[in-house]
Amino acid sequence: MRVVRTVEQLRETLEYMRQGGHTPVGFVPTMGFLHEGHASLLRKAAEMSNTVVMSIFVNPLQFGPNEDFEAYPRDERRDLELAEREGADIVFIPSVEEMYPQPTRTQVTVSSLTTQLCGASRPGHFDGVTTVVSKLFNMVQPDYAFFGLKDAQQVAVLRRMVSDLNMNVQIVACPIVREADGLALSxxxxxxxxxxxxxxxxxxxxxxxxxxxxxxxxxxxxxxxxxxxxxxxxxxxxxxxxxxxxxxxxxxxxxxxxxxxxxxxxxxxxxxxxxxxxxxxxxxxxxxxxxxxxxx
Amino acid sequence: MRVVRTVEQLRETLEYMRQGGHTPVGFVPTMGFLHEGHASLLRKAAEMSNTVVMSIFVNPLQFGPNEDFEAYPRDERRDLELAEREGADIVFIPSVEEMYPQPTRTQVTVSSLTTQLCGASRPGHFDGVTTVVSKLFNMVQPDYAFFGLKDAQQVAVLRRMVSDLNMNVQIVACPIVREADGLALSxxxxxxxxxxxxxxxxxxxxxxxxxxxxxxxxxxxxxxxxxxxxxxxxxxxxxxxxxxxxxxxxxxxxxxxxxxxxxxxxxxxxxxxxxxxxxxxxxxxxxxxxxxxxxx
Missing domain, CATH: 3.30.1300.10 (Pantoate-beta-alanine ligase, C-terminal domain)
Structure with a gap:
C-alpha cells in the first residue's frame, strides 16, 4: 500500500498502476476516522477493481460555518491500518492547501435534488460535496466509485451529477452497515x-x-x-x-x-x-x- | 476522418485511437459554421496531437432567451469539408437530445470572472459554456483543448475551471484571426x-x-x-x-x-x-x- 499526499504523486502512482495493467480502478472517497462501513466499501472495491484508491480528506467546503469541521474526528494511524488490512493499494491524504491552493471559484452544483432533507438543513453542503468529488474524480479518474447508502441523498445527487456531466465513472452504492443493536455506523x-x-x-x-x-x-x-x-x-x-x-x-x-x-x-x-x-x-x-x- | 453523432460512438472511436497509440488527443470544441479562425485551431491541434477531435454543437444552454440560438448559422456540409482539409480525425456532431437527454440539473459555474464583460451582458452565458465544456471534456478526455483568444474571457474562465477542478487537460489559447482589413473572424x-x-x-x-x-x-x-x-x-x-x-x-x-x-x-x-x-x-x-x- 502506498500513501501519497500530493496530486502529482497520486497521478504518478496511478499512471504506474495503469501501465502495469492493474485496471479497473476503484475509488473510495472518505473523510477518514474509518469504521466498518468504510471497510465494507473497500472490500466491495477490491472485489470489483484491480487498483483500489482510498482518499481521506475532511473537506472544509461541505461544512457550514457553525458545523463540526474543526472538531471532526481524525486518526490517521488507525485509518491507515484499516486501509491496509482491507486491501487499499493507494491512500491519498491531501492537505487543505493541496486540495485548494487558492480559494475555488468553480463550483459544481446539482439543483432540486439538493433542496430537501440534508440540503435544507445544511445549506451549501451538497455544493461542497459535488465540487470536491468532481476534483477527486478528475485526479483519480476511477472506473468505479463506492459510496455508502447511509448518505442516500449524496448517492442520488452524485448519480445525477455523473449522468448530467457524462463523467466516465460508475457510482456503486453499498448497504448501510449497523452495530449489532441497529445503530448505523458513523x-x-x-x-x-x-x-x-x-x-x-x-x-x-x-x-x-x-x-x-x-x-x-x-x-x-x-x-x-x-x-x-x-x-x-x-x-x-x-x-x-x-x-x-x-x-x-x-x-x-x-x-x-x-x-x-x-x-x-x-x-x-x-x-x-x-x-x-x-x-x-x-x-x-x-x-x-x-x-x-x-x-x- | 470519422463523423460520429453519439457519445457512445465517440467513446468507442477514441478508445480505438488510444489503443493504437495515437496520443496525445487534441480537442477543438466549436459551434460550427467554421471559418479560418477555427481552421487555425485545428492546425495547432494537429501540430500538438496525434488524434484531433472537433465537436460541432450549438449549445442552447449558453444562449439567453432573447439571443440567436435558433438563428445561429449552420452549414454542416461545408464544416465537414473544412474539418477534413485541416486534419481533423474525428468530428463529433451530437443532437441537442444526445447532449441533454434530460434537462441538466447539474451546473458548473465559475464566479467573479464571469460577472463582468460578456458575463454582465449575457447572464448565464458562461454557466452554459462551463457546463457544456465539462461534459465535452468528460466525453473526449483530451490532453489539449484549443480555444481562440477572440473569446478571451472564455479562455480565462475555462483555465480557472480546469485549475480549480483539477481537470487533466491543458487549455491552449490561440491568436485572433482577422480579415485583411482587421475585422476579427466570427x-x-x-x-x-x-x-x-x-x-x-x-x-x-x-x-x-x-x-x-x-x-x-x-x-x-x-x-x-x-x-x-x-x-x-x-x-x-x-x-x-x-x-x-x-x-x-x-x-x-x-x-x-x-x-x-x-x-x-x-x-x-x-x-x-x-x-x-x-x-x-x-x-x-x-x-x-x-x-x-x-x-x-
Missing part, C-alpha cells in the same frame, strides 16, 4: 454520551417499525408513515427531529399525500435526521413498497 | 449588412489606435485608454457600445483608476462588445503594457 457516533448512544437507537427502531407497519397494512400513506416515525422517535426524550421524510428515490420528490404507498411506482426512501445534544445523526431505508407488500 | 459576421460590415472596422481600429497611443505615451491610464476606445468607436454612427473595458488578464479585475498602465504588473486586456443593428460583435487585445512601452 464517524460522528463517537460524539455521543452513553445515554445519547442508547437513545439514538430510536432511528433504526423507527425505520424498522415503519417497514413492519407497511408490511402488515397498519399504515398506508406517506403521512401515516411519517406519523409513526415521529411518534417512535419522540419516545426518546433527548431526540430533536431535524427531518423525517418519505420521498421517491432517487428523485427525492414528495409522494402524493393520501395515496397508498403501494401505489408508488418505484423506490421510496424513509429518511431521518435527528439531533442528540450537539450530535446530528442520519439514517434511512430505501425500498420498493410493492415488494415489501408482496412479502406479507 | 461566425456572426454573416449577419452584417454591407454598411454594418464596413463600420464594424471601428473595433479593430480602436484597439490598434489605443495600442499605439499607449506606446507613444499619449494615453497613460485605463480611463484615458477607455476614452480613446469609446471616441473611435463612436465615430461609427451605427455602433452601439455594449462595453469597452480595460482589465487585468486573466483575473479580469479593474485596474486602479489613475495609475499609469505601465505600472500594472502583468497582462491587461482591452475588451470590446459593440452592436451593429441586431448583431453583437466582440474583439479584444491582450498585452503587457510594460513590454509595449519598451518597444517605443
Amino acid at each position: 464517524s460522528r457516533n463517537v460524539y455521543l454520551s452513553a445515554e445519547e448512544r442508547s437513545q439514538a437507537l430510536v432511528l433504526s427502531h423507527s425505520l424498522r417499525e415503519a417497514r413492519e407497519a407497511i408490511q402488515t397494512g397498519q399504515v398506508r400513506t406517506a403521512a401515516e408513515v411519517r406519523g409513526l416515525l415521529v411518534s417512535v422517535i419522540e419516545s426518546s426524550p433527548l431526540a430533536v427531529i431535524d427531518y423525517a421524510e418519505i420521498l421517491s428515490f432517487p428523485e427525492l420528490e414528495p409522494l402524493d399525500q393520501g395515496i397508498s404507498l403501494n401505489e408508488a411506482p418505484g423506490e421510496i426512501i424513509m429518511a431521518l435526521a435527528v439531533k442528540f445534544g450537539r450530535t446530528r445523526l442520519i439514517d434511512n431505508n430505501v425500498f420498493i413498497p410493492k415488494e415489501v407488500a408482496v412479502l406479507v | 461566425s456572426r459576421n454573416v449577419y452584417l449588412s454591407a454598411e454594418e460590415r464596413s463600420q464594424a472596422l471601428v473595433l479593430s481600429h480602436s484597439l490598434r489606435e489605443a495600442r499605439e497611443a499607449i506606446q507613444t505615451g499619449q494615453v497613460r491610464t485605463a480611463a484615458e485608454v477607455r476614452g480613446l476606445l469609446v471616441s473611435v468607436i463612436e465615430s461609427s454612427p451605427l455602433a452601439v457600445i455594449d462595453y469597452a473595458e480595460i482589465l487585468s488578464f486573466p483575473e479580469l479585475e479593474p485596474l486602479d483608476q489613475g495609475i499609469s498602465l505601465n505600472e500594472a504588473p502583468g497582462e491587461i486586456i482591452m475588451a470590446l462588445a459593440v452592436k451593429f443593428g441586431r448583431t453583437r460583435l466582440i474583439d479584444n487585445n491582450v498585452f503587457i503594457p510594460k513590454e509595449v512601452a519598451v518597444l517605443v
Whole structure:
C-alpha cells in the first residue's frame, strides 16, 4: 500500500498502476476516522477493481460555518491500518492547501435534488460535496466509485451529477452497515454520551417499525408513515427531529399525500435526521413498497 | 476522418485511437459554421496531437432567451469539408437530445470572472459554456483543448475551471484571426449588412489606435485608454457600445483608476462588445503594457 499526499504523486502512482495493467480502478472517497462501513466499501472495491484508491480528506467546503469541521474526528494511524488490512493499494491524504491552493471559484452544483432533507438543513453542503468529488474524480479518474447508502441523498445527487456531466465513472452504492443493536455506523457516533448512544437507537427502531407497519397494512400513506416515525422517535426524550421524510428515490420528490404507498411506482426512501445534544445523526431505508407488500 | 453523432460512438472511436497509440488527443470544441479562425485551431491541434477531435454543437444552454440560438448559422456540409482539409480525425456532431437527454440539473459555474464583460451582458452565458465544456471534456478526455483568444474571457474562465477542478487537460489559447482589413473572424459576421460590415472596422481600429497611443505615451491610464476606445468607436454612427473595458488578464479585475498602465504588473486586456443593428460583435487585445512601452 502506498500513501501519497500530493496530486502529482497520486497521478504518478496511478499512471504506474495503469501501465502495469492493474485496471479497473476503484475509488473510495472518505473523510477518514474509518469504521466498518468504510471497510465494507473497500472490500466491495477490491472485489470489483484491480487498483483500489482510498482518499481521506475532511473537506472544509461541505461544512457550514457553525458545523463540526474543526472538531471532526481524525486518526490517521488507525485509518491507515484499516486501509491496509482491507486491501487499499493507494491512500491519498491531501492537505487543505493541496486540495485548494487558492480559494475555488468553480463550483459544481446539482439543483432540486439538493433542496430537501440534508440540503435544507445544511445549506451549501451538497455544493461542497459535488465540487470536491468532481476534483477527486478528475485526479483519480476511477472506473468505479463506492459510496455508502447511509448518505442516500449524496448517492442520488452524485448519480445525477455523473449522468448530467457524462463523467466516465460508475457510482456503486453499498448497504448501510449497523452495530449489532441497529445503530448505523458513523464517524460522528463517537460524539455521543452513553445515554445519547442508547437513545439514538430510536432511528433504526423507527425505520424498522415503519417497514413492519407497511408490511402488515397498519399504515398506508406517506403521512401515516411519517406519523409513526415521529411518534417512535419522540419516545426518546433527548431526540430533536431535524427531518423525517418519505420521498421517491432517487428523485427525492414528495409522494402524493393520501395515496397508498403501494401505489408508488418505484423506490421510496424513509429518511431521518435527528439531533442528540450537539450530535446530528442520519439514517434511512430505501425500498420498493410493492415488494415489501408482496412479502406479507 | 470519422463523423460520429453519439457519445457512445465517440467513446468507442477514441478508445480505438488510444489503443493504437495515437496520443496525445487534441480537442477543438466549436459551434460550427467554421471559418479560418477555427481552421487555425485545428492546425495547432494537429501540430500538438496525434488524434484531433472537433465537436460541432450549438449549445442552447449558453444562449439567453432573447439571443440567436435558433438563428445561429449552420452549414454542416461545408464544416465537414473544412474539418477534413485541416486534419481533423474525428468530428463529433451530437443532437441537442444526445447532449441533454434530460434537462441538466447539474451546473458548473465559475464566479467573479464571469460577472463582468460578456458575463454582465449575457447572464448565464458562461454557466452554459462551463457546463457544456465539462461534459465535452468528460466525453473526449483530451490532453489539449484549443480555444481562440477572440473569446478571451472564455479562455480565462475555462483555465480557472480546469485549475480549480483539477481537470487533466491543458487549455491552449490561440491568436485572433482577422480579415485583411482587421475585422476579427466570427461566425456572426454573416449577419452584417454591407454598411454594418464596413463600420464594424471601428473595433479593430480602436484597439490598434489605443495600442499605439499607449506606446507613444499619449494615453497613460485605463480611463484615458477607455476614452480613446469609446471616441473611435463612436465615430461609427451605427455602433452601439455594449462595453469597452480595460482589465487585468486573466483575473479580469479593474485596474486602479489613475495609475499609469505601465505600472500594472502583468497582462491587461482591452475588451470590446459593440452592436451593429441586431448583431453583437466582440474583439479584444491582450498585452503587457510594460513590454509595449519598451518597444517605443
